[in-house]
């Protein structure tokens with residue numbers, strides 16, 4: 001049984017578009033590691049996650065995600081929080097678990113500690129309309145993590161939180177991913193976030209886009225975002241990004 | 248702030264009402280007697296009809312017809328509207344049929360309705376049904392078939408099946424549109440019952456207007472008209488309250 005997630009030769013063209021957005025995107029994510037995906041806006045990062053999640057049909061290529069015994073194979077954290085406005089936070093979280101087939105009596109134990117771990121225990125009874133953008137994003141992350149996914153896809157999950165909280169959430173995410181040995185693909189615009197969270201960084205670029213650069217980050221967790229080793233890595237990632245950006 | 252604007256709005260309403268009443272009274276002085284009765288005369292007639300009890304019984308008669316016709320329209324409109332939205336190509340014919348029937352005003356159905364159901368309640372129920380059904384159907388159909396794609400994508404990404412998605416995502420997402428359709432339907436049911444009663448009934452506010460018209464009692468006609476307006480206003484206010492409770496999450 002393969003334990004890595006294998007992505008091979010993915011191609012996708014939006015209906016009506018002339019050229020594909022992505023063509024020949026290949027990489028592997030070994031079990032329990034986190035891969036960050038960076039690239040300019042509009043390069044196709046969100047599209048790539050949708051292809052991996054099976055929300056869009058790949059035109060060519062394949063996605064192999066290992067099966068999971070006690071959870072779902074893949075869970076997605078969308079770029080917008082995507083909470084259902086007619087449900088409370090609690091109902092949103094329980095709906096996801098219901099859809100995943102978790103029996104009613106077992107659901108609470110799955111989301112409650114996670115919600116508390118991102119500092120939102122008090123919001124369970126609120127509607128999403130009463131949350132700030134950053135709070136809603138955190139609930140979205142909790143929803144995905146509570147499903148115990150084998151592969152977690154995160155699309156700029158901390159885009160709307162302040163830098164201090166962002167650092168806290170990054171370490172909370174790393175802790176949770178390590179504890180559960182969850183494999184993750186994290187899309188981000190933040191080179192420092194990539195350097196703190198990821199074991200490997202991929203840069204998407206070109207037209208149609210594919211993986212144009214790759215960096216390993218072999219630093220032990222937990223990492224201090226302000227340490228010189230992380231800063232050096234962040235600089236290296238920025239260098240790789242700039243190298244492929246159109247002049 | 249909002250208290251002050253409320254008070255300002257109330258003052259504006261009162262001012263406009265007063266101006267209209269004074270203009271009306273002035274105009275009535277210059278017109279021949281039955282054409283435009285003065286507001287004071289209408290008020291006198293209203294007091295008389297209220298004391299005598301007919302105003303109340305007429306109102307109840309009209310409301311009961313609305314209740315029956317609207318209930319049937321709501322049940323069928325919701326059911327068939329859902330079928331229209333979820334049936335895809337299979338129910339395209341149903342949607343086309345309603346689209347053709349919808350522009351025909353309820354009054355145009357009165358001749359057939361009287362032939363089919365005679366003069367009486369069933370005929371009025373039918374006219375009310377015709378008035379209320381189309382908006383309920385169309386809004387239900389529209390709201391259900393226009394679920395925001397991002398919610399459907401979320402549901403799919405969570406692995407929710409079609410039933411769970413229908414129950415927890417599509418139906419609640421459609422609720423604001425559906426409820427708005429019911430409210431529009433109720434308003435049209437009320438105007439339709441008056442039309443039906445003008446021609447084919449033995450009681451109700453529409454019938455009363457017609458009776459006063461025959462004997463040229465325009466003050467009685469106007470009492471009926473004002474009463475219809477006020478009843479409609481109250482019904483819509485109540486419907487709005489219910490709407491706010493049912494879909495309190497909507498922006």
Ligand SMILES: Nc1ncnc2c1ncn2[C@@H]1O[C@H](COP(=O)(O)OP(=O)(O)OP(=O)(O)O)[C@@H](O)[C@H]1O
Pocket residue numbers: 014015017021039040041042043044045046047048079
């Ligand atoms: N539904 C769609 N139909 C047609 N084209 C689309 C659609 N969604 C995205 N695109 C196009 O595909 C390209 C990639 O979009 P995508 O959302 O994947 O970019 P991204 O890398 O996630 O950008 P960002 O960093 O701004 O989130 C864009 O150029 C966009 O114009």
Ligand SMILES: [Mg+2]
Pocket residue numbers: 045046047079155
């Ligand atoms: Mg994106």
